[in-house]
Amino acid sequence: MPEILDRARTQVLDGGVGLDEAGVLAVLRLPDEHLTETLQLAHEVRMRWCGPEVEVEGIVSLKTGGCPEDCHFCSQSGLFASPVRSVWLDIPSLVEAAKQTAATGATEFCIVAAVRGPDERLMKQMREGVAAIRAEVDIQVAASLGMLTQDQVDELVEMGVHRYNHNLETCRSYFPNVVSTHSWEERWETLRMVRASGMEVCCGGILGLGETVEQRAEFAAQLAELEPHEVPLNFLNPRPGTPLGDQPVVAPRDALRAIAAFRLAMPRTILRYAGGREITLGDLGTRDGLLGGINAVIVGNYLTTLGRPANEDLALLDELKMPVKALSATL
Amino acid sequence: MTMTTETANWCDRCGEAAATGDHDACRAARALEPPRYCPQCRRRMKVQVLPSGWSAVCVEHGTHAAPR
Ligand code: SF4
Ligand SMILES: [Zn+2]
């Protein structure tokens, strides 16, 4: 067994202490012949420190497209020639989406808006929408609305939003290559306020933006430092019209190695399969990831693209004997 | 107003003429994407993706929808 996996077995599996940046990099550099044992170890770490439950979430776009920011991977930026048009979801449809999500057994429903940060119109939609969902649907409400002011943080807490997603997207050193309209530090500042407010912090990113393996390791270490409750891992699904529209997708083995490495960096976090798994890893990838460190999934469709039908993921969890985390366990 | 099936003049993914060019990649991609262009007039549609479906509206030709 490679030295780094030996070390990870003692330090991460037995001790619950995540690998540092150099350790993550060593895992990311392991040759393919060690991939199976790497995934196996990451799975053991997940089972030991998180348990067999899988957290299931649905997401919906409350405000799509027309974003003033220029994140180079994003089809919702209004600055690129992307075919995605601006559209708002009405409250009855939002509540219906929450109901459909709850019907899959999901405990999390994340409301997402393509904005730099919320304006008064969006905050009003949130107030009405979250209140309506909480009155009618048994599900935890999370939100992802970009960068926040302290007042907005306080208001989301008051509404009962229990978790806030704000992705750092990529490591600090690579971020300026991907986004020019705001900084990594501005994102970090929102995360700091969210953490201090008592809301759970959900922060991850996208692999395959053109970052090096070293930068992937840097990113894992920076996330570990943040200690987020949840880390959603996306794989780039190159979108027509965006600056990264012709970027190759991450090779399946590299994607799986990254999943295992991120788990070994963060033994206790909820590590969620988010967008791009279908494109990068195909149907079998979902199984491999769930047996390699992943312990949460987004079911159903994404914001502007479609996912596997929820029942296929749920059937897989059943087959793997991984129970869906119950609402009572999250309260 | 719900759209009935009519001849597709335009590729609903890339917005180019359906009869010319190769849209195999578009068709494959559409398994995991909603349409973006109206197949009758190539206008960009207003598309809302939902956890279990999507709807796409052309101002001229109405709504396409696919629940799952
Ligand atoms: S801020 Fe969000 S919605 Fe806007 S361009 Fe960046 S990723 Fe897309
Ligand atoms: Zn086409």
Ligand SMILES: [Zn+2]
């Ligand atoms: Zn039309």
